[in-house]
Amino acid sequence: MTEERRTPEGLRYGWTTGACATAATTAAYTALLTGEFPDPVTITLPKGQTPAFALAVEDLDPGSAMAGVVKDAGDDPDVTHGALIRSTVRHGPPGSGVTFVAGPGVGTVTKAGLPLAVGEPAINPVPRTLMRDHVAVVAALHGGTGDVVVEISVDRGEELARKTWNPRLGILGGLSILGTTGVVVPYSCSAWIDSIRRGIDVARAAGYQHVAGCTGSTSERTVMDLYGLPEDALLDMGDFAGAVLKYLRRHPVPKLTIAGGFAKLSKLADGHLDLHSARSQVNLAALARTAVEAGGDSELAERILGANTALEALTLSQAKGIPLGDAVAEGAKRTALEVLRGAEVAVDVVAIDRAGTIVGRTH
Incomplete structure (x- = not known):
């Protein structure tokens, strides 16, 4: 690929699956009309x-052409980095326009709430538009009709999809072909945040009255044990509490449980909406103040100020009978309600330790 671009920090940008599928489709349709890739x-x-993509594979038959591009996600830790994305293009019936088909490794939509109808291949609207536009350009250049069937496939796509949200969102059989700009911004986490939003959409479409934003798999198990929620009511929030709350503000669900490790929830209680260690830190001074407000004395506050971790502060408080876990959960709830700005979403918070034991809850 040409046009290597970098962020101000020196990280390489990459290209989305949608951009790769568009490049493969453009090459395949050109070959179908001209005999040359x-x-x-x-x-x-x-x-x-205007990026240029090298072809990794190509195959031309009398009635079809296939081209493949290897996805380069740049310096973003994307599970689809290095995946081979293929497009096979065949002539379609006159007047049919561009029809999309899910080939091996591309998923099919099975649940309502996504921007595609149930039964459709998981090729998102912007990549579809991009491919249609490029098919039209190739048709105009080489005398084609633009009536084609485009089959997108991804080598090992079904295996890779198990590392994504797709199974929970009801996208079965493989990956989604994604992207709105065509560009992957390193560490922007836009795909994760988009998956959170789609998870809320799917839960709302299913009529769920209760969803849970969880920071990890341990908190997910805790919430499932507490409330018996189905898997597709669980939002893999990770560090993006703000993304969950801001989307629910516009698209409310009657009840939200926020569940996570005590340290991360102490950051939410301190007003942070991004809980990643690189972007927010545990505030021991705030924990010391919270412990005093919960009934602790000045000696406990001093020991918390000298603690190494949030969990050490919790342990010190528990030894004194001070419910720091509950107080932090209440603080996290206050922050959440501030972000929700009066949206009709009831919030409760569950804080756990590393073993999954509940160490704090709102009441």
Whole structure:
């Protein structure tokens, strides 16, 4: 690929699965009409960038053409980095336009609430538009009708999809073809946040009255044991508490449980909406104040100020009979309600330790 671009921090940008699928489709349709594959193949992205993609595989038959591009996610830790994305293009019936088909490794939508109808291949709207636009350009250049069937497939896609939200969102059989700009911004976490939003959409479409935003698998198990929630009512929030709360503010569900480790929830109680260790820190001074407000004395406060971790502060408080865990849960709830700004969402908070034991709850 050409046009290597970097962030101000020196990290390489990458290209989305949608951009790769568009490049493969452009090359395949060109070969179907002309007998020759353009390599590299250049496409135009929604914001005007014109990256060129080298073809990893190509195959031309009398009635179809297939081209494949290896996804380069740049310096982003994307599970689809290095995946081979193929497009097979065949002529379609006159007047049919562009029809999309899920090939091996591309999922099919099985639940309502996503931006695609149930039964459709999991090729999102923007990549579809991008591919249609490029099919039209190729047709105009080489005398085609633009009536084609485009089958997108991803080698090992079904295996890779198990590392994503797709099974929980009801996208079965493989990956989604994603992207709104065509560009992957390193460590932007936009795909994770988008998955949170789609998870809320699916839960709302299923009519669920209660969802849970969980920081990890241990808190998910705790919430399932507490409330018996189905898997697709669990939102893999990770560090993105703000993403959950802001989306629910616009698209409310009657009840939200926030569940997570005590340390992360102490950051939420302190007003942080991004709980990642690189972007927010445990505030021991705030924990000391909270312990005093919960009935602790000045000696406990001093010991918390000298603690190494949030869990040590919790242990010190528990030894004195001070319910610091409950107080932190209440503080996290206050922050959540402030972000929700009066949206009709009831909130409760469950704080756990590393073993999954509940160490604090709102009441």
